[in-house]
Amino acid sequence: MRFGDIKKSLNEAAIKKANAGLETQHIIHDLQAISSSVDQIPTEKVDAKMTLVARLEKMADAVERFVDRILPKQADQPQAQPQAQPQSPELQVEPARQTNDPNATVEAKANPEIQKKLYTIKDYEAADKRAEDAIKRLRAAVDRINQSSMSDEEKTETIAEITAPLDDMVKEFEVVRAQRDSARAERDEAINFVKEVTGILVTLGNKVQGYEEEDTSSMTSAQRSQSKKRAVNAQKFTKTLKQALFGKILDMQEGSDVTQDEIKEFLQACADGKVINMLRVVKQSKGNIKDHVNPEYQKVFDVFVEENIFSYSPGTTSGAIGPGEMALSMMGNPAEKGKKGDLKIGDEEVEIKASAATGGRLNSKAIAKATTGWEVWRNNIAEILADAPEDRTIGVSDDKGKINQVPVNKWNGDQYNYNAKTKKAKQGSRYNWNQKGIDALNAEVLQPYSNFEKTYKLIHETIKALVQNYDALSKDNPKTGHKAFNPDALIANSIEQDGTVDYLKINKAYTRIAYSSYNIADGITTVMLLRTDTLDYTIIKDGVELADRLGKDITMGGGFNWNDDQQTPTPGYIAAKPE
Numbered sequence: 001m002r003f004g005d006i007k008k009s010l011n012e013a014a015i016k017k018a019n020a021g022l023e024t025q026h027i028i029h030d031l032q033a034i035s036s037s038v039d040q041i042p043t044e045k046v047d048a049k050m051t052l053v054a055r056l057e058k059m060a061d062a063v064e065r066f067v068d069r070i071l072p073k074q075a076d077q078p079q080a081q082p083q084a085q086p087q088s089p090e091l092q093v094e095p096a097r098q099t100n101d102p103n104a105t106v107e108a109k110a111n112p113e114i115q116k117k118l119y120t121i122k123d124y125e126a127a128d129k130r131a132e133d134a135i136k137r138l139r140a141a142v143d144r145i146n147q148s149s150m151s152d153e154e155k156t157e158t159i160a161e162i163t164a165p166l167d168d169m170v171k172e173f174e175v176v177r178a179q180r181d182s183a184r185a186e187r188d189e190a191i192n193f194v195k196e197v198t199g200i201l202v203t204l205g206n207k208v209q210g211y212e213e214e215d216t217s218s219m220t221s222a223q224r225s226q227s228k229k230r231a232v233n234a235q236k237f238t239k240t241l242k243q244a245l246f247g248k249i250l251d252m253q254e255g256s257d258v259t260q261d262e263i264k265e266f267l268q269a270c271a272d273g274k275v276i277n278m279l280r281v282v283k284q285s286k287g288n289i290k291d292h293v294n295p296e297y298q299k300v301f302d303v304f305v306e307e308n309i310f311s312y313s314p315g316t317t318s319g320a321i322g323p324g325e326m327a328l329s330m331m332g333n334p335a336e337k338g339k340k341g342d343l344k345i346g347d348e349e350v351e352i353k354a355s356a357a358t359g360g361r362l363n364s365k366a367i368a369k370a371t372t373g374w375e376v377w378r379n380n381i382a383e384i385l386a387d388a389p390e391d392r393t394i395g396v397s398d399d400k401g402k403i404n405q406v407p408v409n410k411w412n413g414d415q416y417n418y419n420a421k422t423k424k425a426k427q428g429s430r431y432n433w434n435q436k437g438i439d440a441l442n443a444e445v446l447q448p449y450s451n452f453e454k455t456y457k458l459i460h461e462t463i464k465a466l467v468q469n470y471d472a473l474s475k476d477n478p479k480t481g482h483k484a485f486n487p488d489a490l491i492a493n494s495i496e497q498d499g500t501v502d503y504l505k506i507n508k509a510y511t512r513i514a515y516s517s518y519n520i521a522d523g524i525t526t527v528m529l530l531r532t533d534t535l536d537y538t539i540i541k542d543g544v545e546l547a548d549r550l551g552k553d554i555t556m557g558g559g560f561n562w563n564d565d566q567q568t569p570t571p572g573y574i575a576a577k578p579e
Contacts (some may be wrong), residue, residue, distance in 0.1 A: 027142055027159055027166070028139060028142060030163070030166065030170075031135050031138055031139055034056075034131075034135065034170065035131065035132060035135050038053070038128055038131040039128045050127060052131070052169075053127045053130050053131045053134070055169050056131055056134035056135065056169075057130065057134045059134070059138065059165065059169065060134040060135075060138050060141075063137075063138055063141045063162055064137060064141055066161070067141045067144055067145060070158065071144055071145070071148050138162070141162070142159065142162070145158050145159060189260075193249060193260045193263075193264070194249070196264065197264055197267055200264075200267045200268055200270075200271050201238055201241055201242050201267070202238050203271040204241065204267065204270055204271055204330050205234060205237045205238035205241050206234055206238075207271065207329060207330065207336070208241075208321060208330055209234055209237055210336050210337025211231075211233075213231070214230070214231075216228075237314060237321075240314045241314060244314070248304075248309075251307055252303050252304075252307060256306075258303050262299065262300050263300055265297075265300075266297050266300035266301070266304075269294070269296075269297050270330050270331050273332075273333025273334070274294055274297070275293060275294055275297050275331040275332070275333070276289065276293055276294075276328065276332040276333065276335075277292045277294075278292075278335045278343075278346075279334065279346055281332070281537070282345050282348060282350060282528075282539055284539070285538065285539050286536070286538045286539065286553060287536070287537060288534070288535050288536050288537065289310075289328075289530070289535040289537060290302075290305075290535050301331070304327075305535065309327045310324050310354065311324075311354075311356065311532045312326060312327065313326065314326055322342065322352065322354065323354045323355075323532060324352045324353075324354025324530045325342040325343065325354070328343060328352065328530075329342075329343055332345070334346055338350070340522065340524060341524055341525075341526065349523075349524075349525070350526045350527070350528050350539075351526065351527045351528070352527075352528050353527060353528065353530065353573060353574075354531075355530075355531070355572065355574055356531065356532045356533040357533075357557055358572045358574070359555075359556065359557030359571070359572025359573045359574035360527075360529060360573055360574070361567060361568045361570045361571070361572055361573075362511075362514045362515055362568065362573075363522075363568045364467075364514060364517040364518040364521045364568070365521045365522055366468045366469040366520070366521035367467055367468070367514060367517055367518075367568055367570065368465065368468055368569075369564075369565045369568075369569065370433075370466075370561065370562050370563070370564045370567075370569035371563065371565045373465045373466040373569060374429060374562035374563065375465075376461050376465040377413070377429065377431075377458070377462045377562060378412040378414055378429065378562075379412065380454075380457060380458040380461060380462065381413040381431065381441075381445060382411070382412035383454070383457075384445055384449050384450045384455075384458065385408050385409055385411055385445060385449055387409070387449060388407075388408040388409040388448075388449055389408075389409070390409065392407070392408040392409070393405040393406060393407055394406060394408050394411060396411065397415050397416050397418055397425075398416055398425075399418070399425040399427075400418065400425070401416075401418030401420060401425065408449075413431050413445070414427060414428070414429055415427075415428065415429075416428070426563065427563065428561060428562060428563040429561070429562040430444075431445070431562075432559060432560065432561045432562055433559040433560050433561075433562070433569065433571075434558060434559030434560070434561075435503050437559070438501060438503045438506070441501075442500045442501065446499050446500045446501065447498070450499035451498070451499040452495060452496075452498070452499050454499060455499040455500070455501065456491065456492055459494075459495065459501065460488065460492075463487075463491065463510060467517045469517050469521055470487060470517075472520050473485060473487045473513060473517070474486060474487065479523075480519050480520055480525070481525060482516055482519050482520050485512075485516075487509075487513050490509045490513065491506075491509050493509070494506045494508065494509040504550065504551050507550065507556060507571055508547040508548075508550055508551075509547070510570070510571075511543065511547045511570070511573075512543040512544060512547040513543070514543075515527075515540075515542065515543030515546050515547075519542070519543070525542065526539065526540065526541055527539075527546075528540075529554060529573055529574055530575065531574060531575050531577070534577060536576075536578060537575055538553060538554055538575040540554075546573065550573075553575065553576050554573055554574070554576060555573075555574055555575075555576045556572060556574075557571070557572035557573070558572045559571050559572075
């Protein structure tokens with residue numbers, strides 16, 4: 001593939017900057033090429049294949065020892081037994097077994113073809129897995145280097161010490177060399193392209209983060225320190241974006257007819273704000289992002305979508321930029337980093353909740369972890385079950401996976417979830433906040449033993465424990481635009497007179513409460529629910545609207561477990577697929 005119009009101003013410093021962070025990708029790509037070629041070695045070259053596998057294993061041993069010496073052991077890594085170690089990773093391996101091998105059979109010594117047959121019978125089928133295991137170990141060693149606190153220059157030098165003997169080894173094997181060289185040629189073309197568009201990527205990276213270079217000349221020492229920190233974070237994001245693009249360009253070239261000139265033009269259009277009209281997007285209560293793409297760039301946009309750009313999240317170094325948010329801020333106009341929501345589109349702050357299946361949660365700062373509500377939940381269930389007849393029992397799994405019959409009136413709904421594969425168990429609730437859990441709660445607790453008052457107490461006290469600005473819901477908040485309502489009445493109206501609960505009804509009530517909590521605590525008003533699989537979206541302006549549309553054009557992707565101390569305990573909300 002030929003590339004024209006390479007920037008003449010691309011000097012040595014710019015090349016070095018463009019190449020930063022790609023060194024690890026180089027060796028990983030080489031290892032992938034080697035992995036792909038091992039099973040292509042013909043059976044008549046079995047000796048070469050077995051020698052290659054042995055060399056890979058030997059190299060993995062040496063590289064692991066080398067990395068262990070230069071990097072501190074992680075706390076969870078087992079300590080290696082002391083042994084004599086070379087000063088650098090010696091990757092010399094035993095030559096292929098010859099007919100004078102003392103471990104060969106008498107027949108093999110007399111006839112080399114016998115040895116080949118023995119290899120085929122005993123070792124050939126296992127060779128691919130052995131090679132793959134060795135390559136995984138090499139990749140893990142490279143990952144350790146890449147994730148270490150070394151500078152970029154130190155990482156480059158260290159990885160070069162692995163790359164050099166890897167090159168020497170590959171040169172000896174024709175099939176592997178051809179595969180690797182072909183892959184390298186493609187990779188190098190992509191690297192050259194990334195060098196060309198580095199300036200555009202910096203612009204896009206800064207756009208996504210809302211970062212602008214600052215004049216520090218009149219700043220105080222403390223202000224300059226903060227400015228430097230912001231600049232470092234911006235550079236880290238650009239590096240991350242560049243690394244992601246590196247892999248995507250290779251995949252895009254293989255799977256489509258899009259050219260690198262077209263990709264370059266597309267990236268420039270993103271920087272110039274010419275790809276997605278975000279004002280048109282948010283004017284509609286629902287739609288599809290594809291309908292708002294400039295037709296001139298539709299072809300490359302579609303290829304980026306196939307590469308899951310809307311599911312991509314650049315990681316923790318970039319200020320918690322989530323999936324969907326990055327793609328929209330990169331391609332959209334107007335779209336800049338919001339102060340309250342994820343994006344500022346015109347005069348409106350919009351929070352992006354992007355997902356393909358589970359949906360986005362209402363991550364209010366004032367909503368506690370599920371484990372906080374679990375204690376209230378289990379205590380209220382125990383109160384309801386306390387009046388059960390003495391002779392009533394129920395099957396409950398213990399920490400060994402065994403089902404035991406326990407008295408219903410002495411139980412609180414907890415049980416162990418046993419994993420037969422790992423032989424480990426985790427305590428949880430039988431009645432998690434999802435369809436299955438609420439159905440079981442109705443059948444086993446509420447219908448036989450509860451009434452309206454007991455169920456109201458269960459739901460009300462649990463939600464109040466979770467939503468820690470619950471009392472603020474009944475007061476107007478002019479700052480955020482929150483309109484007062486009675487959350488107690490909302491909960492009461494969602495409970496059936498016989499004490500059972502309808503999953504959709506109770507979630508409509510909790511959804512309005514959680515959305516209002518989000519608004520008061522975080523200043524969030526407008527939320528976009530974006531499906532990353534189809535790019536269908538829905539715009540929500542307040543909790544009443546979200547509750548009303550739940551079960552219609554908005555669905556719940558999932559609930560939450562009471563023993564989960566990570567995710568915010570609200571349902572996941574997602575735009576329904578159009579029929």
